[in-house]
Amino acid sequence: MKERIVQRFQAGAKTYEQSADIQRQVAANLSKHLPTISPKRILEIGCGTGIFSQYLVSLYPQARLNLLDxxxxMVQICQQRFSSYPQIQVSCCDIELFQADEKFDLIVSNMTLHWLQDNLYKMDFLKNLLNQGGGLFFSILGENSFLEWKQICQDLQVEDGLLRFPSLASLRGYYPQWRFTEENIIYCYHSAYAFLHSFKQLGTQTSRIGYQPMTLSRLRQVIRHFDAQSFESIKMTYHVLYGNYCHI
Ligand SMILES: C[S@@+](CC[C@H](N)C(=O)[O-])C[C@H]1O[C@@H](n2cnc3c(N)ncnc32)[C@H](O)[C@@H]1O
Known part of the structure; x- marks a missing residue:
């Protein structure tokens, strides 16, 4: 599964920013949750091309930044973006295998940690990477994301293939000391095809384990059905969960 996730992000890296409107919007929202104190050392998990990292550079110009993906x-594009910033180090690494030489004052992640799937419930290891008083701030997709696509698939009795995202209640249950908030962002695509195509451009089209892809004719049917529901554009829900933990 992880290999497939990596392959898709590899393929999507060059086109990622063309379709990353939601990621940009969530990055802006997440940046408003960040602390105003000045952390010395920051880790960003899943930096991608550096959309959220840009906020870190502006907010904390004095900090040393470790960006990993x-x-x-993705790392190559991000390295080019920040090549003139000596305080930024970008590395290619799976966060689940990451070994730090020092602890961090701030760990952040935008729209990435849901890719850990069930291991999302094993994020306690991130606490060990934080200095005392340090904070973890992240955004991920929640269970109500893409409701409209799921509904159309259900109407036509086909499997939707989407990853299953966590509910706010399940995260609160697993991490009682962490704080969570949620938000629904409704994004308009000019067609169902445009929605699916954005997955490809972003590299986010990896489907759930065990999913049998639908045939092309079935897929066309789903797309037609979706487009027929609306005159001008189709609406898609992005259910975003924001998490925060302070290590005391
Ligand atoms: C949707 S992109 C978000 C990128 C960036 N944070 C942004 O806001 O534009 C998710 C990123 O997470 C990375 N990623 C997925 N699983 C990862 C893992 N286990 N460790 C590190 N990075 C991971 C992907 O390669 C991809 O670049």
Whole structure:
């Protein structure tokens, strides 16, 4: 599964920013949750091309930044973006295998940790990477994301293939000391095809384990059905969960 996730992000790296409107919007929202104190050392998990990292550079110009991503193609673009910043180090690494030489004052992640799937419930190891008083701030997709696509698939009795995202209640249950908030962002695509195509451009089209892809004719049927529901554009829900933990 992880290999497939990496392959897709490798393929999507060059087109990622063309379709990353939601990621940009969530990055802006997440940045408003960040502390105003000045952390000395920051870790960003899943930096991608550096959309959220840009906020870190602006907010904390004095900090040393470790940006990491599992996709070397993403890392390459991010390295180019910040090549003139000596305080920024970008590395290719799976966060689940990451070994730090020092602890961090701030760990952040935008729209990435849901890719850990069930291991999302094993994020306690991140606490060990934090200095005392340090904070973890992240955004991920929640269970109500893509409700409209799921509904159309249900109407036509086909499997939707989407990853299953966590509920706010389940995260609160697993991490009682962490704080969570949620938000629904409704994004408009000019067609169902445009929605699916954005997954490809972002590299986020990896489907759930065990999913049998639908045939092309079935897929066309789903797309037609979706487009027929609306005159101008189709609406898609992005259910975003924001998490925060302070290590005391
Ligand atoms: C949707 S992108 C978000 C990128 C960036 N944070 C942004 O806001 O634009 C998710 C990123 O997480 C990375 N990723 C997925 N699983 C990862 C893992 N286990 N360790 C590190 N990075 C991972 C992917 O390669 C991809 O670049």
């Amino acid at each position: 599992i996709s070397s193609a």
